Amino acid sequence: MTTTRSTPHLTVEGGVGDSPLRPDGVPKLRGRFDYASDLVSEGMLWGATTRSPHARARVVSIDVAPALAIGGVHAVLTADDVPGRAVFGLEHPDQPVLAGEEVRFWGEPVAVVAAEDDDTARRAAAAVLVEYERLEPLVDPEEADRRDDVFRRMRIRRGDQETRGPIVVEGHYEVGMQDQAPLGPEAGVAVPDGHGGVDLYATSQFVHVDHEQVVASLGLRPEQVRAHPTGIGGAFGAREDVNLHIHLCLLALHTGRPVKMVYHRSESFAGHVHRHPARMWFRHEADHDGRLLRVEARVIIDGGAYASTTAAVLGNACYFAVGPYRCDSVSVDGVGTRTNNPPCGAMRGFGAVQVCVGYEAQMDKLARALDLDPLEVRRRNALATGDPMPTTGQVITTPLPVVDVIDSLAAMPLPDAGRSGSVPGGSGLTTDPEHVTRGVGYALGIKNLGFSEGFDDSAQARVRLTAEGLVVETAAIEVGQGLATVLAQIARSALGVSKAEVRHVDTSQIDSAGSTSASRQTQVSGGATLEAATSLRERILDTHRGDDLSDEGVMRDGRVVVPMAVLAGESWEETVTFRHPPTTAPDENGQGVVHADFAVAGHRAVVDVDAELGLVSVVKVDTAQDVGKALHPEAVRGQIEGGILQGVGLAIMEELVISDGVIRNPNFTDYLLPTILDAPDVEALLIEQEGSWGPFGAKGVGEPPTISSTSAVLAAIRDATGKDIDRAPVRPQDIAL
């Protein structure tokens, strides 16, 4: 029998393209949502960490007796108490669970304690007597490069290396160390299961990789550890790496009691990786029309004491060093150094942010050298679908609307010159409005979506039809971006059933969804959800010879043939592991099909600058962004506005100040975050084009807003001041002196 089936109900209520309310909105608004720091468990102890006060030192001895002597202290553990693998690491295990012989960065954990309450635990952690012999820390990345103390070197050579152009611009650029500063601190509870195993509920972007590392260091079998997704207050890359996870499980198994730990903010700054600071040199050569003939770049990013994701971040920095522009003669050399500075790793934009500061300053220099409009020089070089990537040679097969981004920005109206926004300096009233100069700057950025370089990037999702409606099960982490909302939308649209919810299940119940990073979950966990839901629909309709599925049940010729109540009792479920198009590792010249997909965005910043005092107010940031298909337009806008403000933060205020390897501003008083008064107005234009492999053509949208917004603000400050601003963040002395 042949049946004609309708296509899935793209118009189902709460489906894709709609902007349904987020399911966790009401509990979050009422203060009833459980974050990791809110969890409690019957009979739980509190954990705390003893940290190194030195950037580098030999551990001569550790005396735990004074800590154990404090009433209410149940355990004090050191490196000797780690039963399994002594080290952990997201890509290359090289970081001690607890430092035993040498501490290599300020704040490195040396001991952990468990006690009856938080206060006692912290007092005990401070009472652990560690004798250190201080060693000279290596803190200069260029010196580390000379000593070949590096995590990775990258070399990209593409095209004729002898090509030269008549118009040459050159520059050195620097990007400071930014912190993700998620508002929710690192926190968690580990609960022993009474059979030698443990359940972990802790802040994470990737529970399966936490699970893997806990299992290794505790010397347990995989089935003895369950890592549970839990509520977390933001992430932005800071929660990919293990910090308190292994410690909590160690303490819980050692004491036989649940153990909770919550980092204070100063510990949080020491306890998670940061955005890599970068030093860069670029030389662009072009013809008299401004077309790029040759781009050369050298990039040093400092990985700090341990590997984390430095190798991958360096890869990105090098692959995107030319930006979204055509060029057939490219040379990029990069190095990710190992020093005694704080470890750096993932942060929103992942290497693409730093180089954008360099290549976009260069494009503006080129425009000035040729007396061209900054958007015109970009338009003449715009990369497009079908072009090879200037660095890797990979032919771009998905939509890449660079020209559309440029044209959209050009068409957006500028704010009135007289707009009375907040003046530079804000409520300090230090600025004389007569001396405020306005500037306008543009920047474009490009980044990969999903994991690259041959990594087997998979995500599993399960879709079930139950009496409560559709249930999507996943271990993918909702960090606040709206993943739970969008997966439910995808399931609704694919099945034609409007009642759907997402359940975050632990590592024993489902395979990995991969990390909530690289702008990837909507595409990969969304892809798994779409395939599972589509397959479920086909199987249901095949079984019941239906031609459509709706909230009423299985339909045939417009009539209900199996009511939903009956259908839901039949245990329908489908599990799918989704993989994006395969990628390859680069060859010795950095060539290959290294990436699965790309996204481009552009920003135009308008700033008011008090050049005498070196103060900046970012008045407006307009953007056009390549989104493929906006599955939840309001959430896309939320990602764009939030990402832009993090970019503005990096442009004018956010920097971890490090001296001799020590973070000098590990608190929210001295590490400045943009407030509502610092936030510019944002107009966003979403560019939707079909052809990407994400569900319904969706592309990841989380990172592009952060990539070029920083560079656009820098360009605007240059425009306002006429100064060669060559670093982010721009400090008052960079403008006023």
Added chain:
Amino acid sequence: MIVNFTLNGEPANARVVSPVSLLDVLRDQIGLRGSKSACEQGECGSCSIVLDGDVVCACLVMAGDVEGSEVTTVEGISSGDVLNGVQAAMHEAGAVQCGFCTPGIVVTATDLFAANPHPSTGEIKSALAGNICRCTGYGAIVRALDSLAGRRS
């Protein structure tokens, strides 16, 4: 010492044996964890509460000092499952992402609207200048509260 105060309209007390913040007492002793701890030094506003009519950071209030005071936390802002105007407007506008700053913003904005039902955008921003949000870029929060104040955004 035992400290007696009014919490969300009900009598409450706390046993205070050491210098401890009101935030820690609310969260760890009384079990009201809606007020969040994110910076411990009054910079982020995640623990905003109303103390005797003023919005303050609970992390900066010594628990021993609230004898006889009236304290309102996010849990006491609305009754049952019904959202108040600020909460509903924020929900509708997509002003919640990770939500860690949300309770503090709800408390602060509710206090603003109680005193001034039609604040200007500038007044909204000034009131929320002490509440840091790391996710939203504040756009949806401003749109939500602008619309509650009767302005289209």
